[in-house]
Amino acid sequence: NQSIKVLDRHGKVVETGRVSKILAFRGLERAPIDVGEAGDIVSIAGLMKGTVADTFCDPQVETPIQAQPIDPPTVTMSFIVNDSPLAGTESDKVTSRMIRDRLFKEAEGNVTLKIEEAADKDSFYVSGRGELQLSILIETMRREGFEIAVSRPRVVLQKDEAGVWQEPIEEVVIDVDEEHSGVVVQKMSERKAEMIEMRPSGGNRLRLVFYA
Template identity: 45%
Template sequence: DSIRVGDSLTSADRPVSEPISTPPLAPPTLSCLFGANNGPLVGQEGSIVTSSKIRARLISETDNNVTLTVESCIEDAEKTLVFGRGELQLGILIEQMRREGYEIIISPPAVVTNICPDTGKKTEPYEEVVVDVDAEYSGSVIDSLTGARKGVLVEMMDDASDGKTRLLFEIPSRGLLGFHSDIATVTRGTAVVHHCYLDDREYAGALGSKLERGKLVSCELGKATLFALASIAERGTLFVEPGDMVYPGMIIGEYNKVTGGDLEVNPVRAKATTNIRTVLKEEKAYLPPPKRLTVEELIGYMNDDEIIEVTPKSVRLRKVELDSGARERAARVKKKRLQAQMQKKK
């Protein structure tokens, strides 16, 4: 247990005066809170549901994964703070744990920031991003990374032989959250992306605002029905299909109205039955296939008031506060606080 990655092992008879230097490791750029599942369906799909066993599993992971750091959460003793090198690394860890039978919840990611000892200013990690893409999509990639994400295009190289373009960017790590799914959409899955830690630089300020769509939030507990989802599908994109278990506060889709807020829906509503027979053929409902998001995609997709619930059989997105009344009260308090801050600035 005392041997770690990077240690030098020598013979006791012929000791080495200087150990082999260890290559420097890139520091963590993202952090997430891991906790035990506290939703209505806890314990139905997984066998390990306690925070102590989850914390022990995360600590044991650091023995082999030297780029992962685990700390206790000061605000909530039932949760564990995990630092990693981006959405992919955290997503792989979560996937491993769900296959082992764990039921966990994961908070929205936070970028690791520091204070420069020389200037006293806030710093954040920057990354170098290399994108190889067809020349016809290069403009869309540049717009995606240099706009609201605060990226800077450093170099652009065209390869006339295969029609590819290599783009080199420098961008804050928080600007890459959700980028992989966006670039897959704008390039139709043809782009090859590589990024690595560059250094810590002065905080770049707030990222540009993006058009956020509201969510379709369930208000009932039960199995989703075809009859209910057929009418809900007209309001947005569904994340569930008939037969999936849902509960109040669970997000079952994306609302199609931009900045329209969340919409509460009843996905378990069944068609009323009567004892009257008719000769008319009963109408059939058809649904498009649901949009299934991976853990990595959800990490970059969820908002601050949402968490991911992961079990061996399901990956769900839900609100932190399941009660709709409590969410409305919290939203009013937040709105008043923002208005007070705006008045102070004036």
């Protein structure tokens, strides 16, 4: 029942509280322990807001441990309550409350997801690291029996310090056989990617680096 606080990477207090339980991972099981040591992978009960890249420390500590921040979302989609005439014909999980609870539960374990509730309370903005991540979530919810409508993916834009809108850019590294490199370059160019490097990687293969 130890008192601790949580600091973000800038030293700001995220929350304070007491650790009510420590669970260590032992294979696929979780076992309660009294002390967590260096190298242990543990779950802590008693705190709600602390997450990846935060520092859990004694209340007297003021300086956080330097950590790599989580990459911000690049794509967002709207998850909307299905209000079509055929709503409810394939499942009974159709209400906004059920969808909301499921999305926020997913965000607890998937720290790269960002969930925002729209003003109308019948739709939610779900942002992630790419279309693949969001499509996996949609398919998982479908298999669990949820009925939802979704919008087209939209790129998440952010403003820099000068107030100019910035589009997210990823570095893509592809190792490919030389004979197939032309097709890869063509496909990446169709997606408006910019090739910044092409060099041999050994064994008749090329390493292609793009900004996309």
